[in-house]
Amino acid sequence: MADGARRCPPVGPVRVTPEDARYEDLIRGVNHRFAGSPQEIRVVGTAEQTVAAVQDAVGAGLRLAVRSGGHCLDDLVDGPDTAFLIDLSELNQVYYDPDMGAFAVEPGARLGDVYRTLYKGWGVTVPGGASPTVAAGGHFVGGGYGMLTRRYGCVVDFLQAVEVVVVDASGRARLVVATRDDEGELGDLWWAHTGGGGGTFGVVTRYWLRTADASGTDPSGLLPRPPAAVLDSLVTWSWQDMSEERFSRLMRNHAEWHERNSAPDSPYASLFSVLGVMHRASGVLLMSTQMDATVPDAQGLLQAYVDALDEGVGLRPAHTVRSRPWLETTLRPTLPDTVTGMRSKGKAAYLLKGYTDRQLAALYEGLTGDGYANPGAGVLFMSYGGAVRAVAPDATATAQRSAVLKALFVTLWREAGEDARHLDWIRRLYREVYAHSGGVPVPDGTSDGTYVNYPDTDLADPEWNTSGVPWYTLCYKNNYPRLQRAKARWDPKGIFRHALSVEPAREQGA
Ligand SMILES: Cc1cc2nc3c(=O)[nH]c(=O)nc-3n(C[C@H](O)[C@H](O)[C@H](O)COP(=O)(O)OP(=O)(O)OC[C@H]3O[C@@H](n4cnc5c(N)ncnc54)[C@H](O)[C@@H]3O)c2cc1C
Known part of the structure; x- marks a missing residue:
């Protein structure tokens, strides 16, 4: 030491x-x-x-x-x-x-x-x-x-x-x-x-x-330096003004922007945003964005991003920006922690491309349809790509190196007696959005599986994963065999295990 x-x-x-x-x-x-x-x-x-x-x-x-x-x-x-x-x-x-x-x-x-x-x-x-x-x-x-x-x-x-x-x-x-x-x-x-x-x-x-x-x-x-200052931006759209057509256009604009601006050398490499399309009951859709305030024309680049999302939507969302020191922004994020102490369920996906019209219709229905209302439910879309894409998929066990967005479906509630209702909503929504690939984001050129740090045991349940693609392929893609080798060597007695732990190859059977 x-x-x-x-x-x-x-x-x-x-x-x-x-x-x-x-x-x-x-x-x-x-x-x-x-x-x-x-x-x-x-x-x-x-x-x-x-x-x-x-x-x-x-x-x-x-x-x-x-x-x-x-x-x-x-x-x-x-x-x-x-x-x-x-x-x-x-x-x-x-x-x-x-x-x-x-x-x-x-x-x-x-x-x-x-x-x-x-x-x-x-x-x-x-x-x-x-x-x-x-x-x-x-x-x-x-x-x-x-x-x-x-x-x-x-x-x-x-x-x-x-x-x-x-x-x-x-x-x-x-x-x-x-x-x-x-x-x-x-x-x-x-x-x-x-x-x-x-x-x-x-x-x-x-x-x-x-x-x-x-x-x-x-x-x-020996490690990277963060920006001295960050443009910390919050954009909100009112659900009152949102039609299905506008919602779909906003979602397409957001995904297409990420498809265009996620190369490792993009001038937008320092921009990270979380678009929260929360249930209509919350009243708003919101987007929290941080960008290095010291890059040339940072304000202009950030505004161009927000404008690109509004193109053809025409809602002119409320937008506030402030320049904050990096550490303060990081320790006191704009979006507060609403998760701790709540009951919750999350389900995740990597996106290589934006959702299709059918997927967007399923998402809109889930966020606005009758029968379920919860301000703490929705889907978060996080910026990804940039430098992540400069690393080979097998250089580390983190296989998803081409995705431009991560999605996190989430629902929060307090009462144990409500578990079934909330779990049912999120499971059905996720299954509908990924209905074309067995209810899960199978790596197929548009989706790229899911993130192991957002574990979802439903992926190992044939009721909710009918894709025929096992949970470990969704999480690790082609990297699973090397993880199995490490597991066999370093945990030969299977001491460290849970519902989504790596199984050694000898037990894998098929
Ligand atoms: C509110 C919230 C915000 C999040 N934000 C992000 C984010 O911005 N980016 C992101 O990448 N992820 C994010 N995550 C996911 C997060 O990375 C994972 O939940 C992570 O596994 C949490 O680690 P932990 O030690 O806090 O949790 P724990 O519950 O303690 O551990 C999580 C898993 O890791 C195992 N583990 C814990 N410690 C060890 C250890 N020392 N050795 C071996 N295994 C261990 C546990 O057994 C368990 O399986 C977020 C999660 C939440 C709930």
Whole structure:
């Protein structure tokens, strides 16, 4: 560990059992639809404590799960089978490690803390997610994208090394470090952590980040620099003024703009926007956009983007823009967190092209039709592409390198008694939008599968996925076999598993 990296004694290990007052606080993540009932929750504060916790779970034959930031969209952590939960939220340091020549980020570090420490300390950052409360633990291993991704790529494009607790064939837990420069089995382990998804190969106790071709030893040159200032824009359209024709035109304009402006060298590489087409009950459709305020004619480029979306729609949406310092924009995003503590369901898709007329009609019907009204339901379309597209699909486990947009279908509610109604709405909407390909976004030249960090267990359910294309092809495309190889080598006893974990090839059968 780097000199001075940990000045105070670490937390833990703390054993929290159901009788403990803290238990109720620790059995839930962000999505309150799920709560586990583990026999023990082990709060750990060091890698060594994590090894011991894994060893104890394996020794007792208890089904294990790990939580860092708790933002998992589905019940991969809080499933009914989880008997031993390792809580990594207190293993959360961020520092420069001269021995590795890279920045170390522990899994419990929340993105807001990662951004703040990297920026205040060295003026650098990583192109990670937009929510400051998501933690590195699950986010990095699934790929990680956000406001700076079109400019710099995914977080995993900067993964120099990873420290993981693995369990060997004899049941012994140990720490392994795998780096970008390793080949063979260690190389596979590193690669599996560049998009293979959490909870499936081992427990990450540290990530190291560094630009792949960076040289020198000055830390401030080893990761990208964020813009000094950001144009932070909010556009709103009123549902009152929106006809189906206008809605479809807006959606087409948005997708076609992304098809035209998502090359790695686009002048719009620093623009990232989230278009939220929320249910009519919310009253508005809104778009939050951030763009580097220091690029030439940034204001003009941003206005041209908004104008391009309104072309032929003619609604002249309300538009506010302010220039904000980058760190403030990142730590206090314009769109607040409305998810934490709610019950929710998400379903995702990568888009290579915009939706067809039929898909747009299905979307419009889902957002406006009779029988369902929820201001917390809708579909978010996030800008993608740019620098992501400069990386080969097999260079990392993050296979989707050509998409221009990510879609996240989402619905939020409070009451447990309403689960069926909301789940039914989102499942039907998604199935209708992707009716031409078995209810899921099969990679077919217009769609490109889905994002492992937005896990959706319906993809493995033949009732909701009738495409004949398995969930793992939707998530990993052609990268699945190498992930299977890593799984067979590094988790031979199948200790780390959940509804959407990689299965070793020997068990794959067909
Ligand atoms: C409000 C919200 C906003 C989001 N915004 C973005 C975004 O902008 N960009 C983006 O890319 N994604 C985003 N996501 C998705 C996010 O990247 C994933 O949910 C991510 O897996 C969360 O990691 P976590 O550690 O917070 O969650 P957790 O629930 O703790 O973990 C998620 C998964 O990773 C596993 N895991 C956790 N820690 C470890 C570890 N140390 N080692 C191995 N496996 C581990 C867990 O077992 C689980 O399977 C968002 C999610 C939410 C709920």
